[in-house]
Amino acid sequence: MSAGEKYVAAAYGVFLVFVLVWAAIIATKLSRLERETGELARLARARTAGEQGDG
Amino acid sequence: MTAYLGDVAALARKDLRLELRARDTLPAMALFVVATLVVFHFALPGGASEDAAYGLLWVALVFTALLGLGRAWAPESEAGALDGLVLATSDRSAIWLGKALATLAFLVAAEVVALPAFALFFAPLDGPALLGVLLASVGICAVGSLVSAMAAAARGREVLLPLLFLPLAIPLVVGGVGSSISPEPGAYLAFLGLYDAVFAILSWAAFEYVVTE
Amino acid sequence: MSITRPSLSALAALAVALAAASVLLTFFIAPEDADQGLSQKIFYVHVPIALTAYACFGLGAWKALRLLLTRGERYDLESYTGIHQGTIFGALTLVTGSIWAKASWGVWWTWSSNQLVLFLVLFLFYCAYFMLRFSIEPGPQRERISAVYALFGVALIPVSFFAIRLASDFIHPTVFTREGPQMTGSMFAAFCASWAAITLLAYVMYRTELAGKRTDVNLRELREALAR
Numbered sequence A: 001m002s003a004g005e006k007y008v009a010a011a012y013g014v015f016l017v018f019v020l021v022w023a024a025i026i027a028t029k030l031s032r033l034e035r036e037t038g039e040l041a042r043l044a045r046a047r048t049a050g051e052q053g054d055g
Numbered sequence B: 001m002t003a004y005l006g007d008v009a010a011l012a013r014k015d016l017r018l019e020l021r022a023r024d025t026l027p028a029m030a031l032f033v034v035a036t037l038v039v040f041h042f043a044l045p046g047g048a049s050e051d052a053a054y055g056l057l058w059v060a061l062v063f064t065a066l067l068g069l070g071r072a073w074a075p076e077s078e079a080g081a082l083d084g085l086v087l088a089t090s091d092r093s094a095i096w097l098g099k100a101l102a103t104l105a106f107l108v109a110a111e112v113v114a115l116p117a118f119a120l121f122f123a124p125l126d127g128p129a130l131l132g133v134l135l136a137s138v139g140i141c142a143v144g145s146l147v148s149a150m151a152a153a154a155r156g157r158e159v160l161l162p163l164l165f166l167p168l169a170i171p172l173v174v175g176g177v178g179s180s181i182s183p184e185p186g187a188y189l190a191f192l193g194l195y196d197a198v199f200a201i202l203s204w205a206a207f208e209y210v211v212t213e
Numbered sequence C: 001m002s003i004t005r006p007s008l009s010a011l012a013a014l015a016v017a018l019a020a021a022s023v024l025l026t027f028f029i030a031p032e033d034a035d036q037g038l039s040q041k042i043f044y045v046h047v048p049i050a051l052t053a054y055a056c057f058g059l060g061a062w063k064a065l066r067l068l069l070t071r072g073e074r075y076d077l078e079s080y081t082g083i084h085q086g087t088i089f090g091a092l093t094l095v096t097g098s099i100w101a102k103a104s105w106g107v108w109w110t111w112s113s114n115q116l117v118l119f120l121v122l123f124l125f126y127c128a129y130f131m132l133r134f135s136i137e138p139g140p141q142r143e144r145i146s147a148v149y150a151l152f153g154v155a156l157i158p159v160s161f162f163a164i165r166l167a168s169d170f171i172h173p174t175v176f177t178r179e180g181p182q183m184t185g186s187m188f189a190a191f192c193a194s195w196a197a198i199t200l201l202a203y204v205m206y207r208t209e210l211a212g213k214r215t216d217v218n219l220r221e222l223r224e225a226l227a228r
Helices: A003-054 B002-022 B025-043 B050-070 B074-079 B082-088 B093-121 B127-152 B157-181 B186-211 C008-029 C038-070 C075-105 C114-133 C140-170 C185-227
Strands: none
Touching (some): A003 C075, A003 C185, B002 B025, B025 B050, B025 B093, B050 B127, B093 B186, B127 B157, B127 B186, B157 B186, B157 C140, C038 C114, C038 C185, C075 C140
């Protein structure tokens, strides 16, 4: 690869890496959100089960 | 209108009187700027051009202004008085204007010490250079008072203030240095005037949003 | 504004198609620049990124203005996300610009490139936005202070631009020049495709991030409601 080609590849490569890193961060956030909604759903289920038990 | 200006004058007068009694900020600024100029003498290599000295003048002025701006809202925040002021005045922007004018007075007072010292240690200052200093000081105090109020609402305000202020101060440094060293200072002085107009209006309009809870 | 309207997946698909088209146009169809050679191709990714950064800062400032004028709930997160995207693309502008500088002139940085210097100043300014935002307790005051700062940012963009132009007269003589866009038709098409792709990508990223932040807020409220 000539020098010019290396720099072009570097510029596009950097852009690609940035976007992939961003995607990874969003994916991490999404799995955390999934875990938290799961907990809340469990809490809600426990509460409605409790209310049905009392009522 | 007169009530507004009356508020502004009262606020500015209050700050000036507090400083006259306490005498902590202004002597510190004056001493700081002279000490900084001395440090610059040792920092400049022997063959440095005169233009470099003018650049350093502006560094000294910006950091001296930061010193003063850090203390600008201290009387209000120490006494918990800012909420009271916000409730008392008719228009919150008057608080900003009063503070900016008082801070300008302090900065100009520090410059009265700094500029002769600079002329003595480094290089002479001509008319356009002095006008540049004055115009830039207006811009510094306009933007600085607003940004200082933002920092006052935050944790770690001493560290935050320079971070907020310096990017905004860069155009002022360009204008100031240009008016000192350029053979045609007109463009730089006009630019400083433009900066002052834009950011004074912005700060004046935006202040009430910064300071209300 | 939810994650589905207008359909985010449709926009993302369109962005992919545009990106493919732009790569095709850039590398296979547009001619190589006579003076700069292959490294001129960086232009097709660097300039759209810079324009997108400006657009994001503008979007953040617009949402900030809406917040101050109407006090609507949604504008704080929208403004914040816009500024966040702008800062990401601003950093990308600096990196790709630096690579282009190295390819064109052999240096990783030059003070003669007005655009690089402008982005450096803006990058400093907007990094301070995050420091400011996270030093203040969450609440209406933080929203308003962030909004005012975002507005100061867009005012700073033209002012800094002029300042840097003025400064270049006495700070450094302009040693490096670059040909303006005297583009042929296919080069222009490649540029437009690239610009559209990157702008659309930024918008998809913006909407995705916004949805994530809003979900966070909703979750916190749900958690508080269920804990009672």
